[in-house]
Amino acid sequence: MVNKILVIGACGQIGTELTQKLREIHGSNAVIASDIKPGAPGLMNAGPFEVADVMNEEQVKKIVVDHNIKEVYLMAAMLSATAEQNPLRAWDLNMKSLLFILNLAKERYIEKIFWPSSIAVFGPTTPKENTPQDTIMDPSTVYGISKQAGERWCSYYNDKFAVDVRSLRYPGIISYKTKPGGGTTDYAVEIFYEAVQNGTYTSFIDKDTSLPMMYMEDAIKATVDIMEAPKESIKVRSSYNLAAMSFTPKILANCIQKHLANFTIDYKPDFRQQIAESWPSSINDLNAREDWGWKPNYGIEELAKGMLEGVKKQLDNIEF
Numbered sequence: 001m002v003n004k005i006l007v008i009g010a011c012g013q014i015g016t017e018l019t020q021k022l023r024e025i026h027g028s029n030a031v032i033a034s035d036i037k038p039g040a041p042g043l044m045n046a047g048p049f050e051v052a053d054v055m056n057e058e059q060v061k062k063i064v065v066d067h068n069i070k071e072v073y074l075m076a077a078m079l080s081a082t083a084e085q086n087p088l089r090a091w092d093l094n095m096k097s098l099l100f101i102l103n104l105a106k107e108r109y110i111e112k113i114f115w116p117s118s119i120a121v122f123g124p125t126t127p128k129e130n131t132p133q134d135t136i137m138d139p140s141t142v143y144g145i146s147k148q149a150g151e152r153w154c155s156y157y158n159d160k161f162a163v164d165v166r167s168l169r170y171p172g173i174i175s176y177k178t179k180p181g182g183g184t185t186d187y188a189v190e191i192f193y194e195a196v197q198n199g200t201y202t203s204f205i206d207k208d209t210s211l212p213m214m215y216m217e218d219a220i221k222a223t224v225d226i227m228e229a230p231k232e233s234i235k236v237r238s239s240y241n242l243a244a245m246s247f248t249p250k251i252l253a254n255c256i257q258k259h260l261a262n263f264t265i266d267y268k269p270d271f272r273q274q275i276a277e278s279w280p281s282s283i284n285d286l287n288a289r290e291d292w293g294w295k296p297n298y299g300i301e302e303l304a305k306g307m308l309e310g311v312k313k314q315l316d317n318i319e320f
Ligand code: NAD
Pocket: 008, 009, 010, 011, 012, 013, 014, 015, 034, 035, 036, 037, 052, 053, 054, 055, 074, 075, 076, 077, 078, 079, 093, 116, 117, 118, 119, 169, 170, 171, 172, 173, 174, 179, 180, 181, 182, 183, 185
């Protein structure tokens, strides 16, 4: 039987596009998409799909065994802003799902895992500019605490049980195909929809707050690249810093105004402002560049152009 890939959380913002890319690379039938809920018809009809709750160990193990899964991308999680509303549920989901998949690899059901961490592992006393790979980590959100603990578990399972788990600290991921799932950087997606539909946007992040961001194409490329890299080149077994660009809401608005001259923005920071202020403004990703050749392709100008075109197309098809 051919070795197969399982994407858990395949209907999410990143999972949808990651599944698509993996199916392009490996063939539709080699990639099983799975989520607690059904996804967009485009995703469900393009290859095998299993509805499953990652918290149900037996159900997930059965999928792994039945499909001869050897590689798992664990994308299911509760994101930063939503997690602050449900701290214990977030901790439960984010930790149990990871430990369960790590144990499947320890027991040699699967051979390779991708699990995303986040810039949320950093906190208020972390150096804000050009944040190094190894530095102070004092996350102040339950999401960040769960990602930091997750990183330690990944490193531990690699060290003690030779589990091949690979991880990236994603910055805010910007895309138009699937709605973002309740993160602090979601403003940078909403702004494009509001700009195209209404010509104006009220940002919940203040105008001069700079955060690390990345266009979806680059996030998918990084994910595929780290998973395809030879085992020996993956020297960081907690999670790699990953960067492409940093911008403030004001800078992004200026960029949109180059395409939509009448676009206006105002600012009403809410509870997410405090989360944003606890995170780095920019990230040093030298280790990823040196170890497995990471290099982003998209800057803010390409991101704005791609988002405006994509959002217009999406609204014309009324799929969003
Ligand atoms: P998302 O919220 O858009 O998608 C998560 C998916 O997981 C959803 O489709 C949801 O239905 C599914 N899910 C939730 N609970 C589940 C369960 N019990 N069983 C099975 N599926 C379940 O998230 P995303 O933005 O695609 O993020 C994917 C991963 O990347 C997460 O680990 C997230 O923390 C990380 N990340 C994302 C960003 C970003 O900007 N999007 C930034 C940093 C890290």
